[in-house]
Amino acid sequence: MKVGDCYTPGAAILAPGDTLADVMRAFLRHRLDIACVLNDRGHLDGIVSKYALYRALLAGAGLDSPVGSLVRRDVVVLRMEDSLESAKDTLLHSGVGHGVVVDREGQVCGVMGKSDIIRGFLLDTEMRAQQVTVLLDHLQEAVVFIDREQRVQAMNQAAEALFHVDKDVVLGTPVAKWLPELAGVVADAVERSIALPAGRLEIGDTVTLTSVSPIGGSRNAAGAMAVIRDITTLEAIAEELETTKNLQHTLQHAVALSYDGIAVVDPEGRITVANDALAEILDADRESLVGRPWGEAVPDVSLRRVLEGREVEGQVYTLRGRPCLITQEPIERSGKCVGAIIKVIWRRLDEWRDLFRRLEQLEREVNYYRGEWQRSHRSSSAFDAIVGRDTAMEALKREARLAASTTSTVLITGESGTGKELFARAIHQESGRPGAFVAVNCAAVPAELLESEFFGYVEGAFTGARRGGKPGKFELADRGTLFLDEIGDMPLALQSKLLRFLQEQVFERVGDVRPRQVDVRIIAATHQDLEEMVRNGLFREDLYYRIHVVHLKIPPLRDRLGDLPLLCQALIQKLNGKLNRQVKGVSPEAFERLRAYSWPGNVRQLENVLERAMNLGVSDMIDVADLPKEMRGVNSRISRTPEPAGAEGPPRPRGRSREAWEKEWVLGALEEAGGNRTRAAQILGISRSTLYHKLRKYRIEEEVRFRLGAT
Template identity: 35%
Template sequence: MFSIPELKMVEEVMDEKFTCINKDTNLNIAIQEMIKANVRALVVINNKEKIEGIISMTDIHKISNQNDNYKNVIVADVMSRDIIYASKGIDINQCRNMMIKNKIGILPILDDGKVVGVLNQNHIRDYLYMELEDYGITVKHIVGEIKEGICAINAEGIVILWNKFMEERYGILSSKIVGRPIHEFLRHTISERVLNSKESMSDVYCSCDKEDLYGLVHANPIYIEGEFLGVVCTEVDITEAKKLSIELEKANDTLKYLQDEVKNLSKGSFDKVLGKSYKLEKEKEVAKRVSKTNSSILIFGESGTGKEVFARAIHEYSDKVGQFIPVNCSAIPNELFESEFFGYESGAFTGASKKGKMGIFELAKNGTVFLDEIGDLPMNMQAKLLRVLQEKEVRRIGGEKIIKIKSRVICATNKNLSDLVKEGKFREDLYYRLNVVEINLPPLRERKEDIEILIHNFLKEICEENEKSVIGITKESVNILQSYKWKGNIRELKNTIENLVVLSKRDVIEVEDLPSYITESSYINEDDDGDLDLVKLTQKLENRVISKALELTKGNKAKAAKILNIPRTTLYYKIDQNDIEYSKT
């Protein structure tokens, strides 16, 4: 037992105590010898003990139907002379095949022409049965100890093999499932799919009834001589590998966000929120106090006032261990909101990644989710966001597992949410849930004293990014930029400085380098007297603009004409025509 199957030679199996009968003996004696030896056939020999033939009960039965006095008939007249025999030295399988092919029940074994033994059907059966039993026990133990699942079903879907691995994995004993249809115990198995398709399937992940259990399955149809007989299925436990894969996916998703945001992380400290104006410092102080709590924060501010920079500063100041995940609600298509917010499992919908995807709340676990332009969030997502904020848990699309989160939510908008609530475009309960602490970022026009700080910071930053030496800017140019009403706020100011740096041919930005729409706007005084004469007002405005240009250029008419975007001769004419006074350097 538990050994390599050994193919025996015929002399090891044959019966050496066989019964022979002389060919001249009558059938009565032959019958008595058969009964005495309990055999159905006898070897017939001659006087020299050489084999002459075989006499069987079948031969005797045939003659008895023809001759009532058959018992006195000589054996030689009835025996079969076409002798099929084998010689010593051949294996048992060859003997079995000879007996099957020739349809005989007894096979004489000869050595040098003499009969030395006989092999009958019982010998073959007993030998093969013992060998099969030993081999079956060996295979059973081997299959049972394999650290891999093995299951086999026949063409009707009946389980015929279920090893120990499968018992432990599915909690189903072999004694219960073997001999029963597999669908009575397990639904939608790979084995049944192959049973129906007759085609192999491999590398299929399957989540079993047990939670977080994964296996790599290979199933193949079994054919013998062209006939389909069933399916054999092997399964490898990849639970740990799958868990590592999931963790790796999470790490990759997190790394992607970090790579996208790494340049912005340096702006997270309140020290990097540039400006010293009273309004800005007041909001900084509020943000610092609330950053250490888990309260929701709503940041109001016009476009370009730095709401995301402020939110990053709150996150960094809070010392939260998770990531800062920014999301622009106005940039996400309506049909993708749910998958972006909550993620999805593999195959959750058409076009979904085979690996699934983490949502922003899962990515920001123990961190901060920044929802910019929250006023653009669709109504259906507002209800789902409210539930997330209340329950502190999410579930991926197509998934069953509940994921607990501890992320803080910071929202920002440039819209009046209270007006949207009145118009029925924003949920009132969500508004109050988000607006626990309100921060109002002042527009740039209300913090003019911060503009010079921002200008010099942007000059340094943009010059470094473009690998240029840091350039300066004249006081007159700064004055003009401070007097401009920045509708795009800090974003517009930064874009303007970048334009000046890229196009600058000198080491210092002069007034004439500034865009004309900025210089012209700085000359206009909206607080004029009540005279509504358009001609007079136009003349006053023109004289004021020319005077301002001459003042900025310290009387340099060539530079002033360039700022005003008019020919120098036209400037000379207007100065003389309107008696415009100016100081010369």
């Protein structure tokens, strides 16, 4: 506060030649205690006080006497920019009641008396009080003033908010009513007149850090001020921090003690944690690994996939000449990859491998005994579904039953429709293997898809690959049986992969390097002459011997016509269920026709002929009229001379080559079926895969397109 802020502006001005009457008039006009006498240049010459005037009048001076003798020249002059404090000191020391206030040029601006000084100090105090209130209200800490009698004198907005009280209600009331916990502390500070440093104090539900300072004299405090900070959240955070610290400590211990190498990397692939086991395999110092980019420390192992958020399971690597198994796991937060954990297993890998081998062996033994148990507790056998009392068939079933109790690979050969798949299923069921029976027709899968169909693929293996990858037939048949139908149609490249699997029981998905191990029993089938294919270099000899461990050769139907009555009976019964009919059997005449036929499509063809007859016929016996045209006529009595193995189709007229006749036979059926291959295969009594085989063999595709297009 400055003199300029609180002086009384304006002054009673006199000239040196004025009289006492002029002085009196000036005092009356301005109601001031002093009048200023200015010289010719307007500067202060001196002052005349009311008391000097009274004294002169009492001494008998006349009103027209000049003012000159009353002028006092040791005037107290105050400047506008002087502080209020220094103005007060000047007036006190000089012992006068008023000072003349001048500006920088020495021009008189007004006067300043004691009352002006008091007003100035009052203004100053008021302003400071306002500042303190604003300051307190802007503090985050709650502040409460309490007097000696423990009554609340003041509090800021933060205190109102923290303790949910209204200042207007609380002020003047005992603090113990609102904040009992605080009352005790304040009483202590006031009583002893000492400041209590910040300490933890629970006030209601709030955990606070409270300091108390006494106000007033050092012996006899008039009250106290409490500054309170809410630390409820802070304390919770601190507790959490403590728990996290403990957890981190435990984790660090666990990582350090881990038998396997462990590293944690940040999203940029920089190592943030590494343990001694990792340092050991990398021949590095653990401390020097932390902070290094992973790619620099272990260039052979890429983290690209894991840092994209994908898990990379046990891949085999060789680090510093030692084999190891590496697993990479992404660390995700809010759906974002924020780093990865890398685990390197390298100690005692061989022991693990042996352990797994032993486990597999035990599993195989369990499977065997499970199968045995099932067999001994089952009244019917899976082989009961295979109809036939022919000696060759009986011998085959015995052999197949024996094979079922082993895990040997089985090769089943025979013409199309002889029941190769039926045998394969029976062997699987009888074996008691807990996994599934998975059948793949090697002839029906496009060559370019064969590998992924067999071995599966990993995500991103090729364009169009499914997210998350796809398991192949080998994985689907794990602990079960994989039936490889038409194995003769398997491309040579895939044959080598199959051979490797048969030798090691491991394979990799397409696009993957991680070897996978499964326990799969293989049963292969073909209507082709594999030995001849081996001779022609179309089938791998080593694979042939691998799958040839047990060989079941199913004879064609024409060679076991003794089974025809039983087969007709069993198939009619099966078809009655399917077609909802009550057919009892085949008339003797019709049966004669069936016996006379050569059955190139074997049991499947017989089933088709019976189904067609049951669909056409109305009586409960299948008659000659219900049979296909080529079986009906008396002239259709057919020579039962068997065609060489693999030859199918109706009896061929003399003079026609087998190929030309068979091709015409297939084309005729395709035309009759309007190009529908499933129907054509049914008409021919051969399986779809055999039909595909013949289509490829005779390059019929183009011809059919031409013929169908032409009609």
